[in-house]
Amino acid sequence: MPTLPELSTRHIDPAAMPPGVAFMDGQYLPISKAKISVLDNGFLHSDATYDVVHVWKGAFFRLEDHLERFFRGMEKLQMTIPYDRPQIIEILKNCVALSGLQNAYVEFICTRGTSPTFSRDPREAVNRFIAFAIPFGSVANPEQMDRGLHAAITDLVRISPQSVDPTVKNYHWLDLVKGLYAAYDRGAETALLLDTNGNIAEGPGFNIFAVKDGAIATPDYGVLMGITRQTVFDLCSALGVRCEKRDISPDALKSADEVFITSTAGGLMPVTRIDDTAIGAGSVGPLTRQLTDQYWKLHEEDQHRITVPYPA
């Protein structure tokens, strides 16, 4: 008769975590205690939507826009949560204040959740809201911000809008992850994926912009409607710079004067090499620099700020 191992009453998790605070089920928790069931459909079917807002120098930036996109995503996925926008703002403020982080990466998530019977019918699951604040992170590190990122155009095609609606921010990233590995193999630091027509789509967590002869273009098909992307449109409009949403071929991107990417995780970030091609002069271009400066200046204006009530 074989001896069976003991059943533990509690999971002891050996993984090290960054600092931070999460919210789940009415409770605020250290990030290391914020866990979802392995049976949650948000995990087992990646049946979830989310958004990420950043806190910079003690204030959220464009939180209302992120909430707008989040609620639209939940509606499209037919999910409901017991919190409205003011309540979520309160929860996010509390997560950040409890974390003490002045610069934070703040994610809020709705998963399909679990059903007590492990039903295959998503309508029987109880949807679940989760939020967390951890230290601010960037796609590009300081050295890359200074000299520009090196990107590779992979032959991977970003998941088509015929399959998954890219305007619903989602966790379907295996194409992007495979792109990253392909880029690393070629000595690059990040990956650019194609759309179903062979044009440039987006990269892992960011939108892509090309500058040519003083005008800017960014793809519009099969990409996330990024909030930082929207901020670039706003800045261009204020500066009188033409900015078009249109297809960009890989060749057009490589022959651009400047290339930059945008993400809540880092803002505007320069790209100075794509595959073996130096972009423009191979260093960060003047319009990229100007827009990046304007982007961070915008953080000081009241219009997009919601301040965090840190304890004294």
Added chain:
Amino acid sequence: MPTLPELSTRHIDPAAMPPGVAFMDGQYLPISKAKISVLDNGFLHSDATYDVVHVWKGAFFRLEDHLERFFRGMEKLQMTIPYDRPQIIEILKNCVALSGLQNAYVEFICTRGTSPTFSRDPREAVNRFIAFAIPFGSVANPEQMDRGLHAAITDLVRISPQSVDPTVKNYHWLDLVKGLYAAYDRGAETALLLDTNGNIAEGPGFNIFAVKDGAIATPDYGVLMGITRQTVFDLCSALGVRCEKRDISPDALKSADEVFITSTAGGLMPVTRIDDTAIGAGSVGPLTRQLTDQYWKLHEEDQHRITVPYPA
């Protein structure tokens, strides 16, 4: 000065769970205690692969085949775990034996895991192995097994192999979930998705087969290489029934004599209505019945069985 809420030291989870036992980090746990960090890339990027094997009357069915696919998937995703096949068999046996379940749904998972710094580089994450056993479940309930499922062909396109390799079993299900909601809206019980060429691909967790004039066909492009699908090939070969892997148009499917689906969750399951069309006579067909009987008979043969060492 606003008062901040308390930080809890432990998450109290209100969700009800099915019975079952899980394995994580060397520990066997009640399924209700099996949780992954909200920061795990397996959740936040659906960067994971998995497999599901079933236990029927106290024995695993075709476990070696499921393990083969699982290890191939991890290799393609460049993931590694500290367990080899015999060790995983031991772990799965323990999960099922500890659960006491004679008929079980047994899932094993490798996620990219977490990195202590929340790095965006997947190479810096520590990959994580998880397994669990819960009660056996089926795509079709007993009534549906008896009268046949009603399916709808949606206009959703299953995520393309150009984006995500369908032979790596993965959690990218938002297209399938959207398909389910579309099917429910049309009064159907499950959904069939198209491939990028407009032919039939697969449904939520199952492959599709059509019977016409005594021969069988199943799609081969953009679909999971199902183990139950393989069992149908084996059974057809033994019975001398022709079974082809080829494209099937929606019209060809609707004009089939019989249609059935296959999944580890339920085996072979009849489909007797697609959209407004009755398939064949509108009841479960003779070849579907014969193959279903053979499928369950195969469970009694030693060739595919690994028995579970339940305690006395």
